[in-house]
Amino acid sequence: MIRHETADDHREVRDVHTRAFGDNERVPGLVEALRVAAAALAPMSFVAVVDDRVVGHVLLSATRLDAPRRIVDVLSLSPLGVVPEFQRQGIGTQLIAHALEAADSRGVPLVFLEGSPHYYGTRGFESAGAVGFRSPSLRIPEAAFQVARLSAHEPWMTGTFVYSEAFWAFDCVGLRDPEAYSLSDNSFGSG
Template sequence: MSLIIRPEAPADIPAVFHVNQRAFGRDNEARLVNKLRDENAIVLSLVAQVDETIVGHILFSPVTIRDGETEWQALGLGPMAILPEFQKQGIGSKLIRAALAELKALGHDVVIVLGHAEYYPRFGFQPAQPFGIRWEIDVPAEVFRLAELTPGALRGRRGIARYHPAFADV
C-alpha cells in the first residue's frame, strides 16, 4: 500500500464528498465540507491517497473564541473521514500528524476538536474545560478537546468557542 498525504486539489472534490459520505454513513458532513469550501472557510484540507484512490480526508476551519469583549482565533479539526475499508490501518493518525505539523509550520497555535475521548489524546489533545474554554453548545467535557501547537499559547486565554455557521446544519 502506497500512501500519500497531500493538499486537496480541485479534482479531488467528488472523491472527498464520497469519502465523507461513506465514512459517516450520511451526507451531512460531506455537504458541510462543500459549504465550507464554497464560503472560503477552509484553512487546511488534506487527503490521504492510496495508489490512485482518495481514501481519507481531514479539514480545518476557523473557530472564534470569545470571552466577553475579547475575541481570538483557533482552528477546528473536522470533519475527518476515512473510507470504512481503510479504517484501523493508521491512515487517520498519519493525516492528523501531517496536518498538525503543517498548521504549526504555518504559525497556528491552537486546534480544537469535538471527537472521541480515547482517540485524540495520542495527538496531544486535552480536555478544553480545564483551560477555561467550552463549546457554545453543551457537550460532555471529555469529547471537547484542544491541542496547543505552540506551548503556552493558551496562557491567559479562555472563552466560548464558536465554529463557522455552516456547522449548525450538521
C-alpha cells in the same frame, strides 16, 4: 501519502465522508460549505492517497475563541474521515498529525474538535474544558470537547469556542447522543 486536496479530489472526498459517516448529505455538505466560506483563516484540506485513490480526508476550518482580551482566530479539525476498508491502519492518525503540523506552521494557536478522548487524546488533543475552554453547545458531551494547544498558544487564550456558521447550518454541532458515548468509543472520528 498525505497531500493538499485539489479540486479534482472533491468527488472522492465526498465519497470518503459518505462512506465513513454513512451520511450522504450532512458531512459532505459541511465540507463543501467550509471550502468556500468567507473566513479570517483559509481552510486547510488534506487527503490520504493509496494507489492513486483518495481513502481519507481531514479539514481544518476557521473558527474563533471568545477570549477575555480579544477574539482569537483558531481552527476546527472536522471532519476527519477514512473509508471503512482503510480504517484502523493509521491513516487517520497520519492525517491528524499532518493537519496539526500545518496549523502550527501557520501560527494558529489552537485547534478544537468534538471527539473521543480515547482516540484523539493520544494524537495531540486534551480535554478543552479541563484547560479553561468553554464549549459552544450543551449538546457536546464534556469529554468530547477537545483541544490541541500549539506553539503560538499563550496562557491568556482561554474562553468560549465559537463554531463558524456552516457547522450550525448543517447541524454538525453536538451530533452525538451523550448516552451512547463512552471513553473507549472511536466513533468520534472515522480514522
